[in-house]
Amino acid sequence: MQVYLPIAEMSVNSLGVLIMGWLVGFLSGMFGVGGGFLMTPLLIFIGVPPAVAVGTQSNQLVAASVSGVLAHWRRGNVDVKLGTVMLVGGLVGTSIGVWIFGVLQRLGQIDVAIGLSYVFFLGIIGSLMLVESVRAMLRRRAPAAGRGKLHHHIWLHGLPLKMRFHRSKLYISALLPAAIGAVGGMLVAIMGIGGGFLLVPAMIYLLNMPTALVAGTSLYQIIFTTAIATLLHAATNNTVDVMLALLLLIGGVIGAQVGTKAGGYLRGEQARALLGFLVVAVAARLAWDLVVPPADLFTVATGVPR
Amino acid sequence: MSAAAGRPARRGAVAGIAVMGAVLAVAVAVAVTARAQQLVADLSSHLIAITTGFTGTEVVLFGTTGGEGDVAVVVTGPRLSATVRRKGRIAGIWVNRDSAVFDQVPSFYTVATSRPLEDFAGDPVLERHQIGAANLDLTPATPLAPADLVAFRAALIRNKQREGLYGVAMGQVNFLGERLFRTNIYFPANVPTGLYNVEVFLIRDGEVVNAQTTPLVVSKVGFSAEVYDFARGQPVLYGVVAVIGAVAAGWLAGAFFRKV
Numbered sequence: 001m002q003v004y005l006p007i008a009e010m011s012v013n014s015l016g017v018l019i020m021g022w023l024v025g026f027l028s029g030m031f032g033v034g035g036g037f038l039m040t041p042l043l044i045f046i047g048v049p050p051a052v053a054v055g056t057q058s059n060q061l062v063a064a065s066v067s068g069v070l071a072h073w074r075r076g077n078v079d080v081k082l083g084t085v086m087l088v089g090g091l092v093g094t095s096i097g098v099w100i101f102g103v104l105q106r107l108g109q110i111d112v113a114i115g116l117s118y119v120f121f122l123g124i125i126g127s128l129m130l131v132e133s134v135r136a137m138l139r140r141r142a143p144a145a146g147r148g149k150l151h152h153h154i155w156l157h158g159l160p161l162k163m164r165f166h167r168s169k170l171y172i173s174a175l176l177p178a179a180i181g182a183v184g185g186m187l188v189a190i191m192g193i194g195g196g197f198l199l200v201p202a203m204i205y206l207l208n209m210p211t212a213l214v215a216g217t218s219l220y221q222i223i224f225t226t227a228i229a230t231l232l233h234a235a236t237n238n239t240v241d242v243m244l245a246l247l248l249l250i251g252g253v254i255g256a257q258v259g260t261k262a263g264g265y266l267r268g269e270q271a272r273a274l275l276g277f278l279v280v281a282v283a284a285r286l287a288w289d290l291v292v293p294p295a296d297l298f299t300v301a302t303g304v305p306r
Numbered sequence: 307m308s309a310a311a312g313r314p315a316r317r318g319a320v321a322g323i324a325v326m327g328a329v330l331a332v333a334v335a336v337a338v339t340a341r342a343q344q345l346v347a348d349l350s351s352h353l354i355a356i357t358t359g360f361t362g363t364e365v366v367l368f369g370t371t372g373g374e375g376d377v378a379v380v381v382t383g384p385r386l387s388a389t390v391r392r393k394g395r396i397a398g399i400w401v402n403r404d405s406a407v408f409d410q411v412p413s414f415y416t417v418a419t420s421r422p423l424e425d426f427a428g429d430p431v432l433e434r435h436q437i438g439a440a441n442l443d444l445t446p447a448t449p450l451a452p453a454d455l456v457a458f459r460a461a462l463i464r465n466k467q468r469e470g471l472y473g474v475a476m477g478q479v480n481f482l483g484e485r486l487f488r489t490n491i492y493f494p495a496n497v498p499t500g501l502y503n504v505e506v507f508l509i510r511d512g513e514v515v516n517a518q519t520t521p522l523v524v525s526k527v528g529f530s531a532e533v534y535d536f537a538r539g540q541p542v543l544y545g546v547v548a549v550i551g552a553v554a555a556g557w558l559a560g561a562f563f564r565k566v
Contacts, residue, residue: 004360004495006530007537011361011495059548066556070564108391108402116399227549234545238537242548243358243530249552253559290399296468298461299402301389302413302498 007241008052014247016046021251028064028252029259030266031275032215034222036061036193037122039248040114041282048244050111054101054192055239058229060248061194065222067253072216079167079213082177083220086199089178090185090225097189098232105237108301112290117191119287125197126279133273140269168209168217177207184218185225189232194222197279344372345516347506352520354493355527362495365522367418367504368488375510376419376426377479377487378437383414383471383524384500387447390458390465406458407447413498415439415466418477418489427509435507435514439463439472470494499524 003014020042028035036057043053072078104110159173180202184195199218203209209217234240263271347369354363367379388411394403417423417438432441444459466472471494479489491504501523508516526534537544 002359002361002495004356004358004530006526006533009496009498059552062549062552063556063559066553067560067563068556070557070560108389108405112399112401223553227553230549230552231542231545234537234548235541238541240537240545240548242533242551245548245552246555249555249559253555253563257563292400293395294393294400296461296464297393297400298458298465299391299393300462300465301391302386302411 003243003247005048005241005244007056007239008048008244010047012046012048012244017244017247018251020046021248022255023251024248025064025252025255026259026262027255027278029256029261030263031259031271032263033275034061034064034194034196035252036191037118037197037279038282039252040192041118041286043244044114048241049239050114051101051105051237051239052241052244054114054190055230055233055237056241056244056248057192058188058226058233059240059242059245060252061188061192061226062223062230063245063249064252064256065194065219065226067256069216069219069223072219075216077213077216078220079165079209079217080220082165082168082170082207082209082213083217085163085174086177086181086184086217086221087224089181090188090221091228093182093185094189094225094228095185095232096182097186098229098236100186101190101233102236114191115286115290117187119283119290121187121191121198122279122283123287125201126276126283128201129272129276130280131276133269133276136269137273168207168213170207170209172207177203180206181221181225184221185229188222188225188229194219194226196222345506345508345518346370346372347504347518347520349504349520349522352522354497354522354524356497356499356525356530357528358530360495360530362497363493365491365493366488367491367506367520368486369506369518370485371487371508372485372516373508373510375508375515376421378420378423378427378507378509379418379477379479379489379491380435380437380503380505380507381414381416381491381522382412382436382503382505383498384412384502385410386413386498387411388462390462392458392461404454406450406454408444408458408462409447411444411462412442413500414471414493414502415442416473416477416491418479418491420479420481420487423476426512428512431509431512431514435505435517437507438476439467469496471496471498493524497524499526 001014002011004011024035024039027038040053040057044050069078101110104113159175161174162171163174164171180199184199187193187195187198196218200214203214203218204211230240347367350366371377387407387409389405389407391402391405393400423438432438436442444462446455450458463472467474477489479487481487501521504520504522506518507514
């Protein structure tokens with residue numbers, strides 16, 4: 001059935017969008033990531049204006065992270081204090097991001113900016129994941145000596161404004177989680193993704209946070225950054241389509257449940273290798289689009305600049 | 307009318323039956339006032355309602371000429387400014403480089419004629435009345451070099467045609483007998499909203515001898531209209547509602563699947 005999207009101002013096949021939401025939800029449930037990095041390019045691919053894809057996706061991610069955080073909350077796997085410090089940085093990052101987004105939109109460079117940031121972040125993170133998981137698979141075959149030190153200290157841990165985080169058993173500078181949150185917030189605003197794929201490794205490797213708490217805590221702060229991003233995108237850029245968000249949400253929530261069960265059959269490093277492969281593939285595809293000569297050198301935007 | 311038109315053709319046929327009565331009424335009226343030398347035309351509907359299930363629609367224009375001549379029907383959507391951007395290669399990546407802003411660009415534009423345009427009208431007439439995409443009066447807000455103007459102008463029309471908003475080929479105005487004519491105007495799903503002008507020209511011996519303008523409104527209606535107005539009218543409140551809705555939906559989903 002065709003449904004008219006009031007903000008995107010186009011008609012889409014509702015079943016197609018539901019299936020798309022389901023697929024991305026399935027993958028995100030399986031790998032434990034938000035899936036925004038797949039959804040935003042897919043939406044752009046089916047013809048949704050990039051700006052509307054990003055704004056709407058941030059709205060959809062609010063719902064996805066709320067339902068995701070509930071499970072972690074019940075198990076007590078959310079460090080609220082650390083998450084809140086990240087959030088302070090996240091709010092600043094999101095506001096800056098939405099402002100940059102608006103400026104780029106008026107300059108007509110938003111499409112290429114979205115494309116470049118996708119290629120950059122997905123390329124780096126995806127390759128790192130792929131390399132790390134392949135190494136882990138090889139290591140499994142040839143078990144090495146036991147684990148090293150629990151914490152290794154680098155210069156980052158010498159920053160001022162130290163704070164104690166009981167839940168995570170950490171005594172670190174508050175600037176560090178705030179800065180991670182700020183980068184995450186900018187990604188939410190510009191790329192329409194939750195940023196979990198960047199936050200999770202940063203929290204593990206830079207903060208040395210207990211792994212069990214990482215997913216819940218990052219989801220906790222993603223709720224707020226995506227909520228602020230939704231609000232700002234709606235207020236300043238008029239690019240949040242609630243109809244589209246609702247369709248994506250329904251498909252995504254169901255897909256995520258099935259995906260979580262399917263993920264149980266995958267070993268950790270296998271799942272990471274697959275996810276890494278997927279991320280690199282998306283980055284490669286988007287990089288191709290940036291490099292290959294476009295079919296028409298000209299584009300038209302109606303009534304945008306003032 | 308081509309058989310390839312498919313679905314629109316069938317819908318057109320249904321609309322056509324409804325319209326035939328009206329056409330006959332016009333015919334009778336014309337027959338009674340036989341001396342009236344005027345062009346009379348009307349649309350099967352003056353409002354295109356974009357509802358949640360909107361997938362495009364067809365409107366039938368019908369009328370009668372006051373005498374001999376060819377008919378050209380020009381449909382023009384609301385005029386808005388349009389920014390045309392040209393990509394260039396920077397460090398191997400295709401980036402928007404130059405741009406030109408055109409004011410008063412019709413957001414929708416199609417033409418239907420009873421015969422090929424060049425067979426019955428000369429360039430001065432077509433230019434004066436802006437009949438045919440090539441004759442649209444598109445001037446950039448800031449002056450451009452002649453070569454650029456040609457390229458940007460052509461790109462604007464080409465992009466609009468690709469979106470389905472400018473007609474690629476001339477539509478066909480069909481005569482039923484000597485005076486009665488009708489044509490089907492198709493509006494795609496992405497038709498811009500606003501006030502449209504449907505102009506009907508009667509051209510004889512290369513000159514416009516009679517013309518008539520009929521308004522047409524394209525408007526979002528029902529739920530999609532309310533969402534759009536809310537998002538534009540109270541953007542902050544709209545954002546708040548969107549967030550609250552998402553939190554509630556996420557919560558519901560989490561609680562529901564916990565039980566399953």
